[in-house]
Each structure stands twice: as C-alpha cells, then as structure tokens.
Amino acid sequence: MFKKAISTILAAAMTFSLVACGSSDGGAQSAGSDNDTKTEAAATADGDYDQITYAFVTFNTVPDDTSDVEEALNEITREKIGVEVHLMPLSIADYTQQVSLAVQNGEIDIFHTLGDLGNSIASDMCYDITDMMDTDAKETKELFEEEWLKTTMQDGRLYAIPTLKPFALQPMLLYRKDIAEELGLNMDTVKTAKDLTDIFAQVKEAHPEMTPLAPVSQGDSGLTRWIPNIDWLGDSFASPTGVLQGEDMTVTSYYDLTDFEDYANLVRDWYSNDYIMKDAATTTSAAAELMSSGNYFAYSASYSYPLEDTAASLSAPSGYELGAIALGDAYLDTSSINAVAQVIASTSENPDAALKFLNLTYTDADVINTMLYGIEGRDYTKNEDGTVSYPEGQDAATVPYTAQLSCGVLGNFFIQWPLEGSGSEESLKWEDEQNHNAPSSPAMGFTFDASGVQTQYTAVSNVIQQYLPGIACGSVETESALAEFRQALKDAGYDDILAEKQKQLDAWVAAQ
Amino acid sequence: MSENKSNIKKVKNKYAKSGPLLLIAAPGILYLIINNYIPMFGIFLAFKNFSYKKGIWKSPWNGFQNFKFLFQTKDAIIMTRNTILYNLAFIVIGTVFAITIAIFLNALGDSIRTKFFQSALLLPNLMSWVIIAYMVYAFLNSDSGFINNTIMKALGKEDIAWYMERGYWPFILTIVYLWKNAGYMSIIYLAAIAGIDKSVYEAASLDGATKLQQIFRVTLPLLKPTVIIMTLMAVGRIFFSDFGLFYQVPMNSGALYATTQTIDTYVYRGLMELNDVGMSAAAGLFQSLLGFIIVVSANAFVRKVDNDNALF
Numbered sequence: 039m040f041k042k043a044i045s046t047i048l049a050a051a052m053t054f055s056l057v058a059c060g061s062s063d064g065g066a067q068s069a070g071s072d073n074d075t076k077t078e079a080a081a082t083a084d085g086d087y088d089q090i091t092y093a094f095v096t097f098n099t100v101p102d103d104t105s106d107v108e109e110a111l112n113e114i115t116r117e118k119i120g121v122e123v124h125l126m127p128l129s130i131a132d133y134t135q136q137v138s139l140a141v142q143n144g145e146i147d148i149f150h151t152l153g154d155l156g157n158s159i160a161s162d163m164c165y166d167i168t169d170m171m172d173t174d175a176k177e178t179k180e181l182f183e184e185e186w187l188k189t190t191m192q193d194g195r196l197y198a199i200p201t202l203k204p205f206a207l208q209p210m211l212l213y214r215k216d217i218a219e220e221l222g223l224n225m226d227t228v229k230t231a232k233d234l235t236d237i238f239a240q241v242k243e244a245h246p247e248m249t250p251l252a253p254v255s256q257g258d259s260g261l262t263r264w265i266p267n268i269d270w271l272g273d274s275f276a277s278p279t280g281v282l283q284g285e286d287m288t289v290t291s292y293y294d295l296t297d298f299e300d301y302a303n304l305v306r307d308w309y310s311n312d313y314i315m316k317d318a319a320t321t322t323s324a325a326a327e328l329m330s331s332g333n334y335f336a337y338s339a340s341y342s343y344p345l346e347d348t349a350a351s352l353s354a355p356s357g358y359e360l361g362a363i364a365l366g367d368a369y370l371d372t373s374s375i376n377a378v379a380q381v382i383a384s385t386s387e388n389p390d391a392a393l394k395f396l397n398l399t400y401t402d403a404d405v406i407n408t409m410l411y412g413i414e415g416r417d418y419t420k421n422e423d424g425t426v427s428y429p430e431g432q433d434a435a436t437v438p439y440t441a442q443l444s445c446g447v448l449g450n451f452f453i454q455w456p457l458e459g460s461g462s463e464e465s466l467k468w469e470d471e472q473n474h475n476a477p478s479s480p481a482m483g484f485t486f487d488a489s490g491v492q493t494q495y496t497a498v499s500n501v502i503q504q505y506l507p508g509i510a511c512g513s514v515e516t517e518s519a520l521a522e523f524r525q526a527l528k529d530a531g532y533d534d535i536l537a538e539k540q541k542q543l544d545a546w547v548a549a550q
Numbered sequence: 551m552s553e554n555k556s557n558i559k560k561v562k563n564k565y566a567k568s569g570p571l572l573l574i575a576a577p578g579i580l581y582l583i584i585n586n587y588i589p590m591f592g593i594f595l596a597f598k599n600f601s602y603k604k605g606i607w608k609s610p611w612n613g614f615q616n617f618k619f620l621f622q623t624k625d626a627i628i629m630t631r632n633t634i635l636y637n638l639a640f641i642v643i644g645t646v647f648a649i650t651i652a653i654f655l656n657a658l659g660d661s662i663r664t665k666f667f668q669s670a671l672l673l674p675n676l677m678s679w680v681i682i683a684y685m686v687y688a689f690l691n692s693d694s695g696f697i698n699n700t701i702m703k704a705l706g707k708e709d710i711a712w713y714m715e716r717g718y719w720p721f722i723l724t725i726v727y728l729w730k731n732a733g734y735m736s737i738i739y740l741a742a743i744a745g746i747d748k749s750v751y752e753a754a755s756l757d758g759a760t761k762l763q764q765i766f767r768v769t770l771p772l773l774k775p776t777v778i779i780m781t782l783m784a785v786g787r788i789f790f791s792d793f794g795l796f797y798q799v800p801m802n803s804g805a806l807y808a809t810t811q812t813i814d815t816y817v818y819r820g821l822m823e824l825n826d827v828g829m830s831a832a833a834g835l836f837q838s839l840l841g842f843i844i845v846v847s848a849n850a851f852v853r854k855v856d857n858d859n860a861l862f
C-alpha cells in the first residue's frame with residue numbers, strides 16, 4: 039500500500055511537472071512561431087543574438103500581441119547591440135507579483151521598481167551593475183548628475199538606473215475654473231493650503247450643495263504633500279515614518295512635526311464646516327471620478343509638470359475645465375529620484391545585453407518611442423511638429439499596441455515624442471530646469487536599508503493605515519486621535535525605526 | 551500459505567471493487583496533491599531570509615525571525631481575538647440560521663415555492679465580496695447612504711458616520727455574513743434532512759407528536775452528526791477569516807480596525823508594503839498550525855463525548 043501511495047505521488051508529481059514544462063514551452067513556442075511568420079531569417083538568427091525580456095507596467099490596455107513591436111525594436115537592436123528583446127507589458131495590479139515570480143524563475147532580465155527599490159535590493163532581486171556601467175551604458179551615465187545615481191546605490195554599489203523624467207513634484211490645487219470665475223474668486227492669493235479656508239467658505243456659501251474639497255484617493259486629502267521641505271528618507275508619502283525637514287539632520291517623526299498638527303487641525307476644521315467630503319477617509323472613488331460628478335470644487339495632489347499643462351491634461355478626465363495653483367514648492371529628495379528605477383534582474387543570464395538595451399531606452403529615440411507608441415502607421419502617426427497622434431478614427435483604447443501612459447516609467451522622458459497637444463518645448467525646458475534647480479534635501483543620495491527593522495515596519499505600517507487617513511481627512515477629533523496614534527506607533531516599535539534611520543544617516547553623513 | 555493466498559485474493563478483490571471509485575476520485579486527489587501538498591514545500595520559506603538570487607533552497611535560514619512581526623504590537627491580541635470571536639459567532643449563529651432555513655424549506659415540501667426560495671437564498675452566495683461591499687456602502691455611506699438619508703431622517707435622528715464608528719461593525723459584519731452564507735450552508739442540512747427515513751416521522755405522528763415536537767425530537771437529533779462534521783471543519787479554519795468580508799466590506803477604513811482587523815487582513819496590510827515572501831509564509835504557517843491543533847483537540851473532545859460522530 040505504501041509503495042502504491044509513493045508511486046501515485048510520483049506519478050502525480052511527474053504529471054504536474056509535465057504540465058508545467060508544457061505550458062512554459064508553449065509560451066516560448068508561440069512567441070517563437072510569431073517571429074517565424076515574420077521572417078525566416080529572424081528565426082534562424084534567433085541563436086546568434088542575446089535574448090532579453092523586459093517587464094514593465096502599462097497603464098493602457100495590455101496588448102494581446104507584442105511580436106510586431108518586438109520585431110520593429112529588434113531591427114534596431116540587432117544591428118546596434120546584437121540583442122533581441124521581448125516585451126512583457128503588465129497591468130499595474132499584477133505587476134509586483136508577476137515580476138517577483140518571474141525573477142525567481144529567471145524569466146525576465148529587466149524590470150522597474152515602483153517605489154520599492156530598497157526592498158528589491160534587500161531581497162536580492164537586483165543585479166549589481168556598478169562595473170558594467172562604463173562599458174555597457176556609458177551614454178546613459180552621462181545623462182545623470184552624480185548625485186542622482188547615488189539614490190540607486192547601496193554601500194557604494196549601483197543596483198538600478200532611475201527613470202529620467204521630471205522628478206520634482208509640486209503640491210497643487212486643481213479647481214473648477216467655471217466656479218472660480220462665477221464667484222470671482224481670487225485664486226492668486228492662495229500660497230499655501232491655509233489660504234484655502236476663505237476660498238472654500240465662499241464656494242460653500244454660494245453652492246451649499248457642493249463640497250469644496252475632494253480627496254485624491256482614499257484617505258488622501260493632500261495633507262501629506264503640503265508640509266514643505268520634507269525628505270521622506272525612503273518612505274512613501276502615503277505612509278511616512280521618520281523624516282527630515284529642511285536643513286536639520288535629525289530624524290524626526292513625521293507626526294510630531296508642528297506642521298503636521300497644524301494642517302491636521304486645519305482639515306478637521308474643514309470637516310466640521312463640510313468643506314471636505316465626509317467620506318474622504320473611506321471612499322474608493324478617485325479624484326477625477328468625484329470631480330466629474332459635479333459635486334466638488336477642487337482637489338489637491340502633486341505633479342511634476344507646469345501648472346497650466348497639468349490643469350489642461352487633467353481637465354478631460356474631470357469633465358470640467360480645471361485651473362491649477364501651487365500650494366508650495368517642489369523639493370527633491372532621494373525617493374523623488376529613485377521611485378521608478380530600471381533594474382536588471384539578479385537571475386538574468388544576459389546582464390550585459392540587458393544593460394546595453396537599457397542604455398538605448400535612455401539614448402535612442404526610436405527605441406524608446408517604439409516601446410511607447412508601437413508601429414508607425416498602425417499604432418500612431420507622427421505630426422510635423424514632432425508630436426504623435428493616434429491614426430485617424432483610432433484612440434488609445436483601439437490601437438493594437440500603445441503604452442503611452444508609461445511615459446513616466448520607461449527610460450528617458452526627455453527624448454520621448456510628446457502626444458499631440460502636450461509637452462511643448464517650453465514645458466520640457468521648465469521640467470528639465472526644475473530637475474536641476476529645485477531645492478533638494480541635504481540628505482540627497484542617502485538610501486535607507488530597512489532590512490534590519492522589517493518587523494517593526496510591518497507593524498508600524500498597519501498602525502499608520504489605521505490612523506492616518508482619518509486624521510488627514512479630518513474625520514476624527516484631531517487631538518485625541520493624534521495622541522492615540524502616537525502611542526500606538528510607540529507600541530509597534532516606531533522608535534526602533536527612527537533610531538535605525540538616524541544611525542544610518544549619521545554614518546552616511548560621516549562618509550560624505 | 552493458503553491463508554496468505556486467500557489474503558492476496560481478498561486484497562485484489564478489494565481493489566477490483568474500489569478501482570472504479572478511485573478512478574472517479576482521481577481528479578480530486580490529483581487536485582489536492584497539486585494544490586495543497588506540493589506547495590507545502592514552501593513551508594521552508596517561513597524560516598528563511600529569502601533571496602531571489604539564491605532561490606528557495608540556498609537562501610539562508612533565519613530561525614523564527616519571520617514570525618516576530620505577528621506579535622510585534624498589542625494588535626496581535628486584538629486581531630486574534632477578532633478572528634476567533636467572529637468565527638465562533640459565525641459557526642454558532644450560522645449553523646442555527648442554516649438549520650432553521652433548511653427545516654422551513656423542507657416543510658414547504660416539493661413545490662415551486664421551495665425552488666424559488668432556495669435560489670433566492672443562494673443568490674447572495676454567488677456574488678463577489680466587492681459587489682457586496684458596495685451594496686453595503688449604498689446603505690451606510692454617510693453622504694448619500696440609504697440608512698442616513700431615509701431611516702435616520704424618518705426617526706429624526708442624527709446622521710451616523712458608519713465607517714468611522716467601530717461599535718456597530720460586529721453586528722454589521724455578522725448580518726452581512728449571514729445574508730451571504732446562510733442560504734448556501736442550509737443546502738447541506740436540507741440534504742441531510744431529506745435523507746432522514748420518512749417512517750420515523752410517521753411513527754412520531756402516530757404517537758401524537760406535533761410538528762414542533764417532530765422538529766425538536768426527530769429532525770434535530772438526527773442532524774447531529776452533520777452538525778458535528780460541519781462544525782469540526784469550520785473549527786479547523788477558526789484562525790482564518792473570510793478576507794473579503796473583513797477587508798472589502800468595511801472599505802478598508804482605518805478607524806474600524808479595532809473591530810474589523812483579523813489575522814488575514816493584518817498580514818495583508820503589513821506585507822502589501824513590504825512584499826516579503828518569508829513573512830507571508832510565516833503567517834500562513836502560524837495560522838495553519840493553530841488550526842491543526844484546534845481541529846485535533848476538538849475531534850478528541852468529540853470522540854470522548856460521542857465516539858461515533860468523531861471525524862477521525
């Protein structure tokens with residue numbers, strides 16, 4: 039009986055592995071056969087070129103078939119670097135999980151981070167590319183300021199290349215122009231969020247049925263973007279812990295900042311006066327959706343494009359013509375640069391080929407634009423002024439391939455062809471200047487390695503999710519909630535995180 | 551020798567008999583092996599500091615480091631308490647509701663009404679938690695929700711910010727759970743009742759038992775084995791919570807964590823940020839181990855009290 043059981047299990051295991059192999063073979067074969075139909079030569083040449091796979095997020099529809107676009111890319115890459123590339127566009131919902139599986143199996147060579155670089159380095163997902171940069175990606179290296187590349191280093195080793203794009207996020211208020219004009223609101227008087235109370239009061243008085251402020255997303259009134267000169271020290275603004283403010287190199291708890299308390303009280307005040315959506319802490323609707331309902335006047339978020347451009351591009355999804363004003367200045371810290379960075383997978387078999395291809399996405403306009411827009415004539419047409427539009431009668435949803443919305447995720451934003459009606463020469467210049475000239479944190483280049491306090495981070499992030507949305511949206515009594523919040527943080531091991539941050543920061547300062 | 555031979559024959563005979571049955575069960579067994587047993591190798595990960603480069607086998611061991619985060623805060627007590635109390639409430643109230651529904655449906659006999667009610671009761675079970683969450687939201691939303699705008703107004707009471715007040719949620723979650731699951735659970739009891747020998751009821755009514763007496767004296771005692779098996783199975787999962795119910799229905803509202811946080815949602819929330827493979831594996835192992843201990847002890851208890859009905 040025992041023997042029988044063993045053989046059953048073995049048989050089952052074999053069947054299972056056969057199934058597994060079968061499916062992966064199938065995938066490779068189907069990709070291969072697609073190429074076969076293209077050109078016989080490509081198939082035979084398959085062996086001569088290094089094969090790499092690039093996984094990236096697309097915010098457009100995930101295309102069914104990428105083989106035509108790959109072929110178009112390969113025509114360039116075969117000649118230039120002797121590499122053939124396979125594209126693996128993934129939706130944002132699947133991305134992190136799919137990538138983590140694919141890296142384990144060695145299926146992909148390049149992926150990019152989404153604000154989780156520290157964690158990717160800690161779990162060994164990133165290939166150490168320090169010594170390869172000068173040979174494989176020299177031109178790319180020259181595009182970066184030395185400080186910027188430090189943001190993707192750990193212990194002096196380079197693990198990723200930041201996506202080159204407008205880095206400097208500026209907190210803004212996006213508001214409905216028609217209401218502002220109707221009431222004769224003087225939006226230019228608004229310099230910080232504190233000046234909004236007056237504006238909101240006027241809106242509420244004239245339109246009692248409207249709520250002046252909508253959240254950007256669940257639990258995010260915009261509050262965490264309004265406090266000036268914050269270096270997040272590796273945290274996301276949705277879940278900050280210890281931060282630096284201004285020139286002071288002491289790690290401070292974000293929730294102990296006087297600014298935080300002030301703004302929390304401000305929002306609480308708005309809440310009591312019905313100036314902010316009552317369900318802001320729990321709604322699952324995003325800003326654009328809420329705005330288009332017509333019941334809201336404004337929302338606050340951060341963008342890295344000029345005010346007019348931002349307002350113009352957000353008007354369509356909001357259903358009303360929007361205006362934008364700044365609620366503070368842009369500020370650069372490590373995470374604004376390394377949030378999205380291109381990584382060579384540690385399990386890659388062709389790291390050199392992968393890096394050479396990455397180099398092209400920063401330097402070769404044809405490569406990066408083919409990745410974004412697909413094939414000329416079929417997926418896009420190029421206009422005389424250098425912009426791109428969709429072919430007659432088509433749009434982003436109907437063309438066979440487009441990854442246009444990934445423009446801020448891939449390679450070099452500044453050599454990408456802009457979509458028609460956006461990205462004027464002046465805007466690009468403004469963005470580039472912001473990158474180089476916006477005030478930056480004294481700890482620029484410092485990366486925090488959280489692996490020593492992972493346990494505390496898990497517990498603390500739970501506490502933050504529990505209290506921050508309520509406080510940030512004013513739906514709880516600020517004073518008592520803050521006191522409870524701070525105590526809960528302490529209980530979760532918050533002080534260990536602050537101490538660890540301070541320790542690493544001190545060591546970093548000493549090494550400078 | 552001859553005895554041995556006949557033994558072999560017996561065994562062979564047994565296989566000949568059970569062979570076709572085994573064949574029928576094969577897909578299920580295979581499914582179980584592939585989905586439930588092969589992934590068990592992953593248990594190793596709970597004790598390892600996982601590195602993508604080194605893979606599952608070569609990653610370094612790190613003892614119980616991965617388990618620490620489960621006990622890091624006093625939330626550990628809250629979430630364990632919530633998980634167990636909710637599940638206990640669900641087991642008890644759920645069973646009572648399911649049996650009541652089953653008895654009522656059975657009393658209707660074979661009619662078109664039974665079919666209708668049965669389908670109507672089953673329908674909520676086919677809905678995803680996301681949809682149900684929005685149905686609940688339509689009731690409880692503070693700006694435009696049905697309860698605040700209609701019922702509270704009619705009663706002349708103040709609006710309640712439902713998603714901010716933790717006190718109401720044990721009731722809301724239980725009601726939502728029953729609405730979704732009671733109909734489905736009742737099917738098993740309905741089948742068990744249908745399997746009861748009709749002659750028992752005839753004998754009871756000859757003896758002058760009323761309908762109510764028949765229910766309490768005949769139906770319920772005969773349902774006992776089913777109830778025990780169902781309860782034992784539910785008890786084994788007492789450390790697991792219905793993720794959709796506890797995550798989606800309260801709309802992930804932070805202010806409600808004190809009454810809606812369970813082990814699963816805690817783990818999910820904590821690891822969404824970190825995406826740490828080892829810690830997720832540790833949480834899963836911890837829940838399974840506790841569940842295993844509880845189901846074995848519950849079974850031991852049943853065996854002592856009522857040997858016939860023990861699961862194993």
